[in-house]
Amino acid sequence: MSARLLYPPPIENAIARIEPLLDTKNRISRRSLALLLLQKDPILRAQLQQEPYFPQIERIVVETQSCFVESLSLAIAQSRHQFTTAIEQDITIQPSKERTSKYEWLHQLTVNPVTGIPILLLVLYFGIYQFVGVFGGGTLVDGIEGFFESQINPVVNTIVAAIFPWQVIQDLLANDYGIITLGIRYAVAIVLPIVTTFFLMFSLLEDSGYLPRLSLLLDRLFKTIGLSGRSIIPLILGLGCGTMATLVTRTLESKRERIIATLLLALTIPCSAQLGVILGLLSQEPTALIVWASVMMAIFLGIGFFAGKIVPGNTSCFYMEIPPLRLPSLKAILTKTYVRLKWYFGEILPLFILASILIWAGKLIGVFDVIVRGLEPVMLWLGLPTEAAPTFLYGFFRRDYGAAGMFDLHSSGILTGQQLVVAAVTLTLFIPCIAQLQFMFKERGIKTTIAIASFVILFAFSLGYILNQVLTIMEVSF
Amino acid sequence: MDCHDCHQSCQPKRKKIAWKLFGFGSRKSVNNDFSHHAQTTIALVGSPNVGKSALFNLLTGTYVTVSNYPGTTVELVRGNAVIAGEKVTFLDTPGMYSLIPITEEERVARDLIMNEKVDLFIHVIDAKHLGRMLNLTWQLIETQLPVLLVVNMIDEALKLGIWVDENQLAYKLGIPVVTMEATQKVGLKKLIAKVADYVRSTPLSTTY
Structure with a gap:
């Protein structure tokens, strides 16, 4: 069974509430669109501005935001980061200590x-x-x-x-x-x-x-x-x-x-x-x-x-x-x-x-x-x-x-x-x-x-x- | 002056007008025209400087400029190949870090994902920064569009002592994964075989 990323409950809750509002004709999933809206994606917001359900989405986003100290974008990014880091650790063998490239000294010379x-x-x-x-x-x-x-x-x-x-x-x-x-x-x-x-x-x-x-x-x-x-x-x-x-x-x-x-x-x-x-x-x-x-x-x-x-x-x-x-x-x-x-x-x-x-x-x-x-x-x-x-x-x-x-x-x-x-x-x-x-x-x-x-x-x-x-x-x- | 902020599907049309106005000069290698659809369209997406263009050149046998710095490709580039007996159109895209674009060139790839009919997205990532780059992979998986993951530069990663378990990664993500060193053509056959699987199993667009 492949891994599944669950966001913090308030966000998952918001996704569940936004999804039914959205059109099913989109090329990408409604979950994805909902996440974009929660991250206040300016392009998508501009597209949906005229829709009758837009104010409702706005309300959900504001309500969800009130559950977090940090911005929603950051909260979502953190969940993703934890998730992908966990996968990375599972499927890679990393060097025991950070090995630097042999050209590291040359890099230092060029940027100093x-x-x-x-x-x-x-x-x-x-x-x-x-x-x-x-x-x-x-x-x-x-x-x-x-x-x-x-x-x-x-x-x-x-x-x-x-x-x-x-x-x-x-x-x-x-x-x-x-x-x-x-x-x-x-x-x-x-x-x-x-x-x-x-x-x-x-x-x-x-x-x-x-x-x-x-x-x-x-x-x-x-x-x-x-x-x-x-x-x-x-x-x-x-x-x-x-x-x-x-x-x-x-x-x-x-x-x-x-x-x-x-x-x-x-x-x-x-x-x-x-x-x-x-x-x-x-x-x-x-x-x-x-x-x-x-x-x-x-x-x-x-x-x-x-x-x-x-x-x-x-x-x-x-x-x-x-x-x-x-x-x-x-x-x-x-x-x-x-x-x-x-x-x-x-x-x-x-x-x-x-x-x-x-x-x-x-x-x-x-x-x-x-x-x-x-x-x-x-x-x-x-x-x-x-x-x-x-x-x-x-x-x-x-x-x-x-x-x-x-x-x-x-x-x-x-x-x-x-x-x-x-x-x-x-x-x-x-x-x-x-x-x-x-x-x-x-x-x-x-x-x-x-x-x-x-x-x-x-x-x-x-x-x-x-x-x-x-x-x-x-x-x-x- | 705001017009260039919109890289929607109106772009090819606007470009033609611009060319007509000025008359001369055309850049043959770059082509944003979506009108002539091949049977299957496959787009290469991913962060800047992970080797999308190098892979594109390998797959299509054409040449687009490849360099060792981010931001070499700034427009969609289209090239054809025959895989499993079918004509396949590959699209090389400017780099993107996330579905939410910061610079204009990132917007090109985002619009492609959101609006255009693409049958398969090949997400190319750098094995040296696997964790960071899987972030976009996951965002792509969430869209429920068909995604194939290419973990590129495994040789460079190996030199730093990083080893990637291809099968385990495919299992975790639930999508096909190929590890490659595109500049040395390592893993190319495996990738073409996986792409051929997609091409054979038409229709490609919806199921995941």
């Missing part, structure tokens, strides 16, 4: 601030800066990009010119803004190496179990900006792809946290393509990199702090399963990176091609030039050359597309050191790409999305302006 912060810095320096920024965004991008520019583009241009005698069609496929010479080149030569290196690193970190420990480590810091340590995972994922990360904000407990995290993702967290290009470009000028990094950090903390004050609701308490540290398997990491890349490219390649077509069509009918001319005063206001205007326009299609445009600008020597910093900061802050907006809309709703998007645009350009002024006044040279 004294050793944890240096470990974090090492991970950031080698994992993100050296591997993604310098290797992915520097070495790999330069190599593939150079190959494209010197080998592929001229060939494509010649072939296209040979097949299509019309300039219009030639421009659609090749030349400066063509689908192949711009769209595919951006995707393959600039975005692919950076995103691949980032996702490899991220997969390694997540499979090892390091990320939850990082959450634990940074929980207190995050509390000051109205977030719990849990939100570190979507935020770090945002360094890979803000779109993916916006979806993952679902794992956060309160609506308030989800809104703050979405805002921070839209505003301050650069995606891997942006990050890679920026790290790659700025690593040649250490001062520029430091200015960019400190401005971004300050904005992240500042905006987080104010958002934490403004967005209503309470800070949720931090509770998270801490999985064991595991040695990741190479196959799992490669498969995961491959799947993420496939998802990512399925998302971006059509958009890159679409952007090329839109730019082509826009140029053809003159709209593109009108918008670019409209942006030019803004560029001058930021102290940037007018040639930077198209880059901002690309940035709206995809962040990575804009970042790739910045790479082009820099290699052609148009941007000076100070302009590079201002452009990097403004583009990082500037509007999330279309795909991320789409997910914000889906996850947060239209009102929040519009509010966040308009704030981000205003903030990005104002901050770019201020930064340019400050750098000019302070005569910082790069």
